[in-house]
Amino acid sequence: MASRQQDISDARAPTESLLAPVDNSLRPPTGAPNQLLTEQDVEERLAKTIEPPDGGWGWVIVFCSFGLHVILDGITYSFGVIFVALLEDFQGGKGDTAWILSIFVGVTLGTGPLASALVNRYSCRTVSIVGAVIGAVGFIISPYAPAMWYLYISFGVIGGIGFGLVYLPAIVIVSYYFEKRRALATGLACCGSGFGTFIFAPLSAYFIEEFGWKQTCFLLAGIILQCCVLGALLRPLPLVDNTETLEAVNQTQQNGKLSGETQGDKPKPSGSHVRSKVSLNIASISSLNNQHVTGHQLKQHIPLHRKDVFYSGSLHNIPLYTQNKADYITSNMSLVHSLHQVKTPQTNTKQPATCFEQLTDSFKSLIDFSLLADWGFLLFLLSNIFTNLGFNAPFIFLPDRGIEYGLEPKAAAFLLSIIGIGNTIGRIMFGYLADNKYIRPYRLYLYSTGLVITGLCTAVSSFPSHQMQIAYAALFGFFIGGYVSLTAIILVDLLGVDKLTSSFGLTLLVQGVFVLIGPPIAGWLYDATASYTWSFASIGGSIAISGFMLYFLPLLSRLQHKRITKHDTDMGVRIGVHSKQEIEDEEVNLKDSSAKESDNKS
Numbered sequence: 001m002a003s004r005q006q007d008i009s010d011a012r013a014p015t016e017s018l019l020a021p022v023d024n025s026l027r028p029p030t031g032a033p034n035q036l037l038t039e040q041d042v043e044e045r046l047a048k049t050i051e052p053p054d055g056g057w058g059w060v061i062v063f064c065s066f067g068l069h070v071i072l073d074g075i076t077y078s079f080g081v082i083f084v085a086l087l088e089d090f091q092g093g094k095g096d097t098a099w100i101l102s103i104f105v106g107v108t109l110g111t112g113p114l115a116s117a118l119v120n121r122y123s124c125r126t127v128s129i130v131g132a133v134i135g136a137v138g139f140i141i142s143p144y145a146p147a148m149w150y151l152y153i154s155f156g157v158i159g160g161i162g163f164g165l166v167y168l169p170a171i172v173i174v175s176y177y178f179e180k181r182r183a184l185a186t187g188l189a190c191c192g193s194g195f196g197t198f199i200f201a202p203l204s205a206y207f208i209e210e211f212g213w214k215q216t217c218f219l220l221a222g223i224i225l226q227c228c229v230l231g232a233l234l235r236p237l238p239l240v241d242n243t244e245t246l247e248a249v250n251q252t253q254q255n256g257k258l259s260g261e262t263q264g265d266k267p268k269p270s271g272s273h274v275r276s277k278v279s280l281n282i283a284s285i286s287s288l289n290n291q292h293v294t295g296h297q298l299k300q301h302i303p304l305h306r307k308d309v310f311y312s313g314s315l316h317n318i319p320l321y322t323q324n325k326a327d328y329i330t331s332n333m334s335l336v337h338s339l340h341q342v343k344t345p346q347t348n349t350k351q352p353a354t355c356f357e358q359l360t361d362s363f364k365s366l367i368d369f370s371l372l373a374d375w376g377f378l379l380f381l382l383s384n385i386f387t388n389l390g391f392n393a394p395f396i397f398l399p400d401r402g403i404e405y406g407l408e409p410k411a412a413a414f415l416l417s418i419i420g421i422g423n424t425i426g427r428i429m430f431g432y433l434a435d436n437k438y439i440r441p442y443r444l445y446l447y448s449t450g451l452v453i454t455g456l457c458t459a460v461s462s463f464p465s466h467q468m469q470i471a472y473a474a475l476f477g478f479f480i481g482g483y484v485s486l487t488a489i490i491l492v493d494l495l496g497v498d499k500l501t502s503s504f505g506l507t508l509l510v511q512g513v514f515v516l517i518g519p520p521i522a523g524w525l526y527d528a529t530a531s532y533t534w535s536f537a538s539i540g541g542s543i544a545i546s547g548f549m550l551y552f553l554p555l556l557s558r559l560q561h562k563r564i565t566k567h568d569t570d571m572g573v574r575i576g577v578h579s580k581q582e583i584e585d586e587e588v589n590l591k592d593s594s595a596k597e598s599d600n601k602s
Contacts, residue, residue: 057235058177058185064230065189068128068170071227072163074196075220076105077420080399081204081413085213087400092148095523098396100148102519103156104163105392109512111164112505113366124169124176128231131169132224135162139221143214166227173234175309186312187431190485194427194477197420201399205413310504311497313435313489318497320570366505376494376557376575377503379549381510386546387451387483388511389518390539394458394476395419396519398469401532405464415473422477423484430482434489444575447490448550450482455544462533494553496571518542 079101086097118127138159145151170189178185207216315321371377395416402412430450434443454476461472491503522535529535554575564573 053237054178054180058174060233061173061177062185062189064233065170065174066192066195067230068166068227069190069192070196070199071223072167072170072196073193074198074200074420075204075224076101076108076163077193077197077395078200078204078413078416079104080396080416081201081208081409082213082216083396084400084403084409084412085208085216086148086151089213090148093523093527094397094400095520095525095527096148098393098519098523100151100155101392101396102516103152104160106512106516107157107160108164108167109508109515111161112168112508114161115165115168116366118165119169119172123234123236124173125231125234125236128166128169128234129228131162131165131167132227132231133162134165135159135227136221136224138162139217139224142217162224166231169231169234172309175311176237179315182311182315183313183431183435187428187485190312190427191424193484194420194422194424194481197423197477198417199420201413201416201420202410205410209409307498307501310488310500311492312431312485313492317435317440318492318570318572323570366502367509368499368502368506371495371499371503371506374495374557374562375560376553376562379553379556380490380494381507383448383451383546383550384487384507384510385514386542386549388515389521390455390458390542391480391483391511391518392515393519393522393535393539397522397526397532397535398473401462401536402469404532405466405469407466407469411466415469418470418473419477419480422474423481426478426481427485429478431485434486441574443486444490444493444550444553447482447486448547450479450486451547451550452544453547454479454483455540455542455547457540458543459537459540461540462531462536490575492572493574494557496568496573498571 083097083101086092086100087094090097115127115131118130135158138154138157138161141158142151142154145154174185174189175182204216204220207219211219372381398415398419399409399412402415403409407415430446433439433446439446457472457475457479461468461476463469487507488500488504491507492500495503518539522539525535525538526532557575
């Protein structure tokens, strides 16, 4: 056995020397190669393999994610500059032309389940590089458009898929590397969105003025390919060696008992029990629920393994994390599969799941329709419908409206840069306020009030004054930045961090659908009235309504008489929470109900 382990170690040495030293705590003690691990040993040793570094190469990851946000969001939110050139070239209506960016953003959001499955199967690095190439291809073939419909496919669909495959790894890789400093790391990375808008709006205006929109697409494609360089630096966390742990658990199952058995009449835990407990600590997202675990999977971290991977706030705001970090990590691991189904010569189990099966499971994990039974979450989705009907329209129409008001094309394009500056400041300020201990209990109202102000500013923004346009752009960028930065945090306050992945997936689905139809509606209003007044009034009214309805979310949660247990509050639920005594009484009622059900079955 000892010589076999040495052979394995020698064969693995080149890989380990490149990535990281092997954690020797995972090896059996010297001189006792056949010693079995207790359940506690297994959990403690596997837990060490999933600790995010919170620094080191993680800061390179933050820089790369920042750069990816600069390129992706910079190009997306500066589309209004290209929009003006497309109107002149194709002589189409504003509503029809707005479909290009609407499809692009809708497809980018809708690519989430596909990107999740691919990231789990391959890596953030591979998926982001492939996505950058696909996105660049979409821009390269766009100048050959004979008609508007061609751009719907080339720029909208192909470019949207490419950006979606880059965008998801750029978000989750930061959460993968950071835990204690996650709020700081994600905040720095996401600031790239505002910086990108600030840079690319005047840059695109310059390119179009000098070379035309067709050559601009080629230049932007070259910039998109730089995402390959940044994506290549998104390396997975270093591999660790769990082979001996797996062998020890296999040996435990064969013997049917653990070493270090408990005293007295307490039942001895079985091998399968230990293996299912070990599976709680194997990093994976629930999209892999039906994939059988292999030794190779036990040696590596699966990127989307934590249910809090989309959480951008400080984990110290989650009570269970501060009370018992080990329990928090265990409860937020999605199960790959119980380890008694590992393929061994003695068992005949199915092969690992195909990419299509992983895609199906990713969709199921991201889109959990059972959450629609929660009235508060339904109201939150309804709010997002109204928000996203108006969210992207200012990015498209603001430069064209500025030109209509007499601004020079470069000055009109700079309005988008001002939105970018405001967006960056807004993300930082709203993130800081949301973590403030005095404001934390009221951050739902911070979120909703920001939307109301955004909507009202948009509705009354149709003043031809250059100064008024600058003021509107700054206010819109600042308050819409709060919406983007706090969405995941509000979902945790409403449902808990353990339901964040599925609730966030449903929210993205709603956003993708209605961001698709919002800008064309605003464009058709202009085509019908020959004025942007009603377009921006409708956009602003929609956003203001979305914020106003959230004021009633806590009341609706209370009216539903939803059971909020201690587990929910430990997972961060704040909205609709009852008093401490009510929660304790609810726990007693749940235990009594479970006991009665057990008695009835017996």
